[in-house]
Amino acid sequence: MAAFYDLAAFYQVRPSSSSPSRPFSRPFPSSLACRATASPSSTVVLPAGDVEALPPERTAVRLGLPSKGRMADETLSLLKNCQLSVRQVNPRQYIADIPQLSNLEVWFQRPKDIVRKLRSGDLDIGIVGFDTVSEYGEGNEDLIIVHEALEYGACRLSLAIPKYGIFENINSLHELAEMPQWTKERPLRIVTGFSYLGPKFLKERGLEHVSFSTADGALEAAPAMGIADAIVDLVSSGTTLRENDLKEIEGGVVLESQAVLVASRRSLNTRQGVLEITHEILERLEAHLRATGQVTVVANMRGNSAEEVAERILSQTSLSGLQGPTISPVYCKRDGKIVVEYYAIVICVPQKALYKSVKQLRSIGGSGVLVSDLTYIFEEETPRWRKLLSQLGL
Ligand SMILES: Nc1ncnc2c1ncn2[C@@H]1O[C@H](COP(=O)(O)OP(=O)(O)OP(=O)(O)O)[C@@H](O)[C@H]1O
Ligand SMILES: O=P(O)(O)OC[C@H]1O[C@H](OP(=O)(O)OP(=O)(O)O)[C@H](O)[C@@H]1O
Numbered sequence: 001m002a003a004f005y006d007l008a009a010f011y012q013v014r015p016s017s018s019s020p021s022r023p024f025s026r027p028f029p030s031s032l033a034c035r036a037t038a039s040p041s042s043t044v045v046l047p048a049g050d051v052e053a054l055p056p057e058r059t060a061v062r063l064g065l066p067s068k069g070r071m072a073d074e075t076l077s078l079l080k081n082c083q084l085s086v087r088q089v090n091p092r093q094y095i096a097d098i099p100q101l102s103n104l105e106v107w108f109q110r111p112k113d114i115v116r117k118l119r120s121g122d123l124d125i126g127i128v129g130f131d132t133v134s135e136y137g138e139g140n141e142d143l144i145i146v147h148e149a150l151e152y153g154a155c156r157l158s159l160a161i162p163k164y165g166i167f168e169n170i171n172s173l174h175e176l177a178e179m180p181q182w183t184k185e186r187p188l189r190i191v192t193g194f195s196y197l198g199p200k201f202l203k204e205r206g207l208e209h210v211s212f213s214t215a216d217g218a219l220e221a222a223p224a225m226g227i228a229d230a231i232v233d234l235v236s237s238g239t240t241l242r243e244n245d246l247k248e249i250e251g252g253v254v255l256e257s258q259a260v261l262v263a264s265r266r267s268l269n270t271r272q273g274v275l276e277i278t279h280e281i282l283e284r285l286e287a288h289l290r291a292t293g294q295v296t297v298v299a300n301m302r303g304n305s306a307e308e309v310a311e312r313i314l315s316q317t318s319l320s321g322l323q324g325p326t327i328s329p330v331y332c333k334r335d336g337k338i339v340v341e342y343y344a345i346v347i348c349v350p351q352k353a354l355y356k357s358v359k360q361l362r363s364i365g366g367s368g369v370l371v372s373d374l375t376y377i378f379e380e381e382t383p384r385w386r387k388l389l390s391q392l393g394l
């Protein structure tokens with residue numbers, strides 16, 4: 001049975017027992033603190049002798065990952081592609097680990113709970129949609145987006161209205177706002193699961209006479225049911241809107257979203273190991289994502305010197321590679337003498353530009369072209385890491 005702790009009583013039994021120099025010391029888990037303040041009537045005073053029964057201060061770093069839903073599988077496969085496979089004993093066990101990262105606990109949680117637990121200090125790092133961070137983070141400055149584009153879970157939070165009836169000729173937020181129908185007594189009724197972002201957006205856009213209601217799913221049915229005039233919901237392919245005779249309007253996108261790596265500023269600043277683990281995860285994610293869609297092209301090219309070959313390659317727009325081509329001499333024996341007639345060149349090119357690059361290579365004398373997938377590109381410096389350190393004042 002859950003025990004509820006009274007805040008004031010707690011401070012009486014342990015006035016300031018945690019040493020101020022201890023990193024991230026909290027008198028007790030904030031999840032308990034929330035319950036104590038939320039239900040003062042059901043509080044139980046913790047007897048002095050029971051202080052030892054409190055959970056011990058945790059030392060492991062905690063990463064929250066989506067436990068279910070459309071983000072779950074892709075998050076695990078992204079981590080796997082970064083050689084950070086999550087080891088989970090069975091799918092219903094909510095704790096797991098990543099063998100490569102010692103002192104890290106992985107906790108599977110609903111996306112919104114990941115954000116809540118980052119705020120409360122019960123998680124340190126998480127991967128969720130940017131929409132979820134924005135909605136449940138409510139602008140809290142403790143949440144820092146460490147990587148803003150993990151390249152999956154793409155969608156947008158958007159306002160949509162019916163295509164028919166009084167909305168037939170309404171195609172922008174401005175036109176919607178100007179409709180004479182909305183009054184104090186009969187406001188524009190919007191249903192949304194985003195009860196922080198939805199009202200904030202419409203207030204910022206200056207819409208008067210708006211009322212909000214919430215629902216958890218299948219919001220697209222609300223206008224046809226007569227429950228609402230408009231919805232604010234996630235859209236990716238647009239199929240659900242189309243199938244329910246709804247349309248997006250100009251100026252109606254609240255935010256664009258995709259999966260992000262998010263961390264608690266407090267944890268990064270004070271909990272031992274969080275910054276190091278975040279750095280490693282960030283580096284691996286960046287190296288993997290940078291390599292996605294790139295291929296390595298190796299070819300031989302006849303030439304008199306490496307410089308002369310370089311000049312020919314750099315004259316072609318699709319062959320400059322990441323930092324210019326790597327060119328090495330190919331040694332062979334002619335009449336007992338070691339000579340260099342060919343040079344091997346290595347470049348990275350985007351997969352999309354591959355055929356164009358191969359054609360350009362051939363046109364300047366390239367032969368024996370080998371193409372292979374790239375797994376990682378580790379740059380000397382990761383700009384996101386620099387940014388994070390500066391956000392932390394480090
Ligand atoms: N078409 C989409 N609709 C909803 N979410 C999407 C879509 N495309 C990508 N996403 C991302 O997936 C996340 C939601 O996933 P999902 O609907 O599985 O979980 P949830 O809504 O948080 O959970 P539940 O619906 O069970 O409460 C969103 O927060 C968003 O970041
Ligand atoms: O633009 P689309 O590709 O059609 O996707 C958008 C739909 O997907 C989501 O619903 P979900 O599948 O999560 O069901 P739910 O309404 O029960 O949450 C979202 O709430 C939209 O309804």
Ligand SMILES: [Mg+2]
Binds near residue numbers: 217
């Ligand atoms: Mg959903």
